[in-house]
Amino acid sequence: MAGRYLPEYHEAKGNRDFFECCRTPEIASTLTLQPIERYAGLIDAAIIFSDILVIPQAMGMTVEMVDKKGPVFPDPLKSPDDGQYEKVMKKQVDVQAELQYVYDAITLTRHKLKGRVPLIGFCGAPWTLLCYMVEGGGTKLFIQSKTWIFKYPDQTKALLQKIAEICVEYLALQVAAGAQLVQVFDSWAGELSPASFKLFALPYLRHISENLPKRLKQKGLEPVPMTVFAKGAWYALEDLCESGYNVVGLDWLHDPAEAYQIARGRVTLQGNADPGVLYGGREAITAVVENMVKGFGGGKKGWIANLGHGITPFVNPEDLKFYFQEIHRLTAST
Secondary structure, eight states, rough: OOTTTOOHHHHHHHHOHHHHHHHHHHHHHHHHHHHHHHHHTTTEEOOOOTTTTTTHHHTTTOOOETTEEEEEEEEOOOOOOSSHHHHHHHHHOOOOTTTHHHHHHHHHHHHHOOOOSSSEEEEEHHHHHHHHHHHHHHSSHHHHHHHHOOOOOOOOHHHHHHHHHHHHHHHHHHHTTTTTTEEETTTGGSSSSSHHHHHHHHHHHHHHHHHHHHHHHHHTTTOEEEEEEEETGGGGHHHHHHTTTTTTOOOOOOHHHHHHHHHHHHSSEEEEOGGGGGSSSSHHHHHHHHHHHHTTSSSSSSSEESSSSSOTTTTHHHHHHHHHHHHHHHHOOO
């Protein structure tokens, strides 16, 4: 999954292509379950092994995983006049058919979990997906993304709206397949100014939160808890608390106590230890967990303990286990 490093994936992958693993339900299910089994009793939920870029793929764009570089779009969107933009906008995406392998993996994983923990489904947020689609992959400068929002704002909004509509259907079908919670990852939200965030990220996050429950009702399904994670958008916490999600994920740029005060119980907060602490040894891990527990009200009510993003490469799995154990130890009496 984008933003998450799994030692188990690299051990199991061999010569398989990343997206081949995502498209193979048995492999995706096995990789989803490995952390649950490795840290039995310490983790409260599983998140399906997949990737946020399956949506651009379903929209007709080619995505390749390049060794030591990550996901690459060989033919990114260059401008609204490049021909591909029109094709993407006009394509009627059959979300069920295009992404059936994800739903198969969710159903299989839900059965294998046997009720041990709930299963989380997810998607990339419209802004983050657009960034990949126009940049052609990961970037530090976001030249093309900024070009689009400032030079082609109307066409950008039209594309964001289309992505948001696909996200709603994609998540609804994940719930139908067995996902019990869903999360929307806006990994590049922090690349936007507060003003640009209100124009090009927040409305489409809200579209998902407003329309997913409606779509689930149309399918005869009950609403599920929804989490939004806008990495780097520390300035938008107030807006995110009012964006219609049940849970707001925080990265490590937030002070837990300040975030707790801003949230005022309106949402559950999730986070927010700096993943880098896992390189720092047991004493550092304990200090970070203590600060997190204290900041989020001193206990285990009203927040979800998590890292502030994903697990980064070369982390010692035993140090991650210690992190989990410290959370349990420091919240056990509350």
